[in-house]
Amino acid sequence: MSTSSNAPYHHGNLRQALLEAALTILERDGEAGLGLRDLARAVGVSAAAPYRHFDSRAALLEALAVTGFQRFTAAMEAIPPTNPPDLMAAMGKTYVLFALDNANLFRLMFSPQLKKDGRPGLRMAADAAFDTLRHISGGDTKTGRITALAAWARVHGLAVLLLDGQIAIRAGEDTEALIAEIVEHL
Numbered sequence: 001m002s003t004s005s006n007a008p009y010h011h012g013n014l015r016q017a018l019l020e021a022a023l024t025i026l027e028r029d030g031e032a033g034l035g036l037r038d039l040a041r042a043v044g045v046s047a048a049a050p051y052r053h054f055d056s057r058a059a060l061l062e063a064l065a066v067t068g069f070q071r072f073t074a075a076m077e078a079i080p081p082t083n084p085p086d087l088m089a090a091m092g093k094t095y096v097l098f099a100l101d102n103a104n105l106f107r108l109m110f111s112p113q114l115k116k117d118g119r120p121g122l123r124m125a126a127d128a129a130f131d132t133l134r135h136i137s138g139g140d141t142k143t144g145r146i147t148a149l150a151a152w153a154r155v156h157g158l159a160v161l162l163l164d165g166q167i168a169i170r171a172g173e174d175t176e177a178l179i180a181e182i183v184e185h186l
Helices: 014-029 036-043 057-077 084-101 103-109 120-136 142-163 175-185
Strands: none
Touching (some): 014 036, 014 057, 036 057, 084 103, 084 120, 084 142, 120 142
16 A cells, blocks of 8 residues: 555455454444544554544444454354254353454444444344354244344353353363353353
């Protein structure tokens, strides 16, 4: 990429580069650290360039949340198939570990400021993530939906408790083993 006025503008996949840089900034500085101008600087493009892909900061945050749900769904779908109780436990552990490994992205994905109504891309990404859980809980039946919602509420609560430091990890304690043990009791 050249900043010379004689050189043609070319960045390759600028949207993806902006999203990757935004994810890095989000995890490092939190949502408050994200601005389109700072993002442009981080990627090495003009201050106007991000606006070709995100018309506002809110649009950037929405795109980041969609990316988060897509990555989360991929992590859930990567769990090897097994019997339903073991699969539910593996999904619960994967859910909590995703939250801990991507704390600020996880918080953004479930932020009340990002209402999914009126945002079809965000709604579709969130629904796809929930569908991974719902399918092993009995599909579209009322009982399956309630089972999936109950499982989601439990692991989401565990994830938030861990993120907020409400569940202390003792010195020398294996976090993954603790999560697995808790999830098995859910």
